[in-house]
Amino acid sequence: MKKIINSPKAPKAIGPYSQATEANGMVFISGQLPVDVNTGKFVEGGIKEQTEQSLKNIGYILEAAGCDYKNVVKTTCLLSDISDFAAMNEIYAKYFGEESPARAAFAVKTLPMGALVEIEAIAAK
Numbered sequence: 715m716k717k718i719i720n721s722p723k724a725p726k727a728i729g730p731y732s733q734a735t736e737a738n739g740m741v742f743i744s745g746q747l748p749v750d751v752n753t754g755k756f757v758e759g760g761i762k763e764q765t766e767q768s769l770k771n772i773g774y775i776l777e778a779a780g781c782d783y784k785n786v787v788k789t790t791c792l793l794s795d796i797s798d799f800a801a802m803n804e805i806y807a808k809y810f811g812e813e814s815p816a817r818a819a820f821a822v823k824t825l826p827m828g829a830l831v832e833i834e835a836i837a838a839k
Contacts, residue, residue: 723774725749728826734775741779741837745792746771747829761798761830765805768833773809776837785837786815792832796821802831 719734719741720726727733727744734743748756748764749771757767776782793802799819807814815835825832 719743719775719779721774721778723751723777724771725751725754734779736779736839739839741776741781741785741839743772743775743835743837745790745832745834746775747826747832756827756829761793761795761801762805764830765802765833768831769805769809772833772835776835779837779839781837781839783809784813785839786810786835787838788816788836789818790834791817791819792825793819793821794825794828794830798830 715737717736718732719736721733724733725747728747731744734741736742746768748767750757750767751771757763773783776785791802791806793799802819
């Protein structure tokens with residue numbers, strides 16, 4: 715049985731999907747854009763600031779699901795420009811440290827609303 719997870723601290727979905735769903739002790743978090751829920755807009759700055767906000771949004775959803783970053787077992791990082799990989803990694807490492815989850819990271823042609831980064835995550839309770 716699945717359970718829908720939503721956090722008022724994270725931006726609402728911009729389409730027909732949930733912030734996250736939980737099933738069988740696994741939490742599947744939809745791709746998070748760098749939207750500040752207080753303004754409804756992307757945070758100012760470049761890839762580092764956008765990565766930080768995307769990861770904060772994931773944290774708010776993890777919290778709503780009764781988890782934290784240590785529960786994350788897999789992420790996917792989508793970049794609008796692969797040359798931002800090192801800068802994204804620098805911020806990403808602050809959240810996951812030495813026991814980082816499995817991850818895929820790749821560049822895509824464009825991201826919703828012109829974002830520089832979008833990150834999705836899977837957590838295990």
